[in-house]
Amino acid sequence: MQHIYPQMPYLKQTIENIETVLIDPQGHIKARFDTLAIPRGSLGRLEELATIYYSIKGSLSCGIRHKKIFTLAGDHGVIAEGVSAFPQQVTREMVQNFIREGAAINVLARQTGAKVIVVDCGVASNIPPSPGLKIKKWKHGTNNMALGPAMSREDAVKSIEMGIELIEEELQDGLDIIGLGDMGIANTTPSSAIFSVLGNVDVSVATGRGTGLNDQAVQKKIAVIEKAIAINRPDPNDPIDVLAKVGGYEIGGIVGLCLGAARHRIPIVLDGFISTAGAIIASALEPKAGNYFIASHVSGEQGHKHMLKFLGKEPLLNLNMRLGEGTGAALGINLIEAGVKLLNEMATFQDASVSDPYS
Template sequence: MKLLKRTMGHIEEVLIDPHGEIASKFKAFAIPKGSLGRLEELATIYASIKGGVNCKINHKKIFTLAGDHGVVEEGVSAFPQQVTEQMVRNFTEGGAAINVLARHIGARVIVVDCGVASQVEKNPYLKIKKIGLGTKNMAVGPAMSKEEAVRSIEAGIELIEEELEKGIDIIGTGDMGIANTTPSSAILAVLGQMDVDSVTGHGTGLDEESFRRKIRVIKKAIDTNQPNPHDPIDVLAKVGGYEIGGLAGLCLGAARYRIPVMLDGFISTAGALIAHAIEPKVNKYLIASHVSAEKGHRMMLKLLGKIPLFDLNMRLGEGTGAALGMSLVEAGVKLLTEMATFHEAGVSEPHIQ
């Protein structure tokens, strides 16, 4: 708990372009005012977090956190639990979608075992932050203890601190965990005080019967555990997941060191909801890459006040949407730092300012 408290105490509020220097620089460029749209917005957010217009992006890192969920016993996933471990191996071997997209944008993928339900073979490309061998079945009791919930959050903070000396300019959040849309839907229902039916989606492709079972299981988990919507750690402990706690910790740790966070989809945003509920100042460090095809994701983004950058009907997770979003931030920052002004380009300025 000490690391979490220390981290919270060092998170500063982000002021967006407080002195207007970013807006002034964009105004001087040889382009019509506002013509870069959201690329200008992204550059402004990034430069504001970094503290000035002379900013660069050299180190892009995507954290893909893996964990299993005891609630898989209730038949809420179309895939067997062992797929989590198999996909972790795929990540470390460089063959997954996130590896391809990370290579495409020049980012490094950091794969982390936060709570896979088996002992994953040691690998130089895998970080171990294991809290337990998967969570317990939240339909019959708490997914984890409150102490484990705090440890999972602190594991995410530790990941940021361990990577700092190697350089981090911006991070992307990603996930892997069979059945993890079930706890994510529960977290949204509790923190957003919403009806379970309205926030629950089909996950990895459930048929209608399994989908209805999933809704019943989430309702049962909430009724059984009675998570306190005003206590995000209690919510995480009772209906969350180890990797979701780790994602929350990534958001908190990144904010503590003034590092922008590019969110991926539904599960990553569930972690962000937990982080935001713990420390609201985290919010200005968060950027929504895309809106997932998973039903509740749009609702999560609305709770955080975020407008996604794109909608490609994606729902894979892993950090895939975050990778694409990071490339747009980098494009915006390069425009801010490399474009020529009207004067430098020898272009006449507009008559009307």
């Protein structure tokens, strides 16, 4: 894919430094679990999560201390086509709610012990600077993809590199695991378009109700996405072209978060439909990035289960959630940390003076 990278040294360097993850290559993690005073394999997927976490980290000596959930916000010109039940201003209003720590993601992040990083990537109106907000915006939302490209190729690359930059900034005070989150009225529409193109699936399969559309509105949404794909003809062999033509600034930022975290061997906990669209682009740019993804849940949004199957990921939870914000990722981080703590803190057969039937 060398044609993707000209004049993109930062992105190219990040991709070139992503390593393959080998799952417990020496068998040390399994050996440790086998010493614990439980029947072998009885912790099920919690053992799997601890194994994935420590395989990514490459060491059994690290726990999880620095947990951060990135909630990236951006607006979409395609809202002019009537693809959302909510007005565009709700993006700005929800960002302000995140800053005030009154949203669902704030509640679940507090429970998880995670910091929420709120980022304005392209909200259509100006949000005053605040200690709880990172402003990375250079444009006020994308263009209407039903009429032409959502953004330029240059802007698409810039959005990815913005996400990489966020990882580099947050590494300064510690970063052990990240959760992906989003906010953007109408952003299920570009996400459906991205999956339809890169996943080679029919638009009707990739498209759901978003903010709660009725059947008639869903059919209109499908028609808008089909029109956008027909007009823009995004190249499925060029993920940046797909992002530029039918994507969004916050989705590009999520792509960058995925690539930047993978470069530093940081596990990436996917949230729902929009964050998984970004993950699909990231894995198309560099398949090794997919080794770092953990699917927190399967969304109630119709296409999400197909996205996860496409990525080869089995979700941890099925709660019929479809909120976004990083809410599913917060729950997923809880489960991953539970697996890690069990491996580190449980007594062995010898410690607990329990007979070991396997010795």
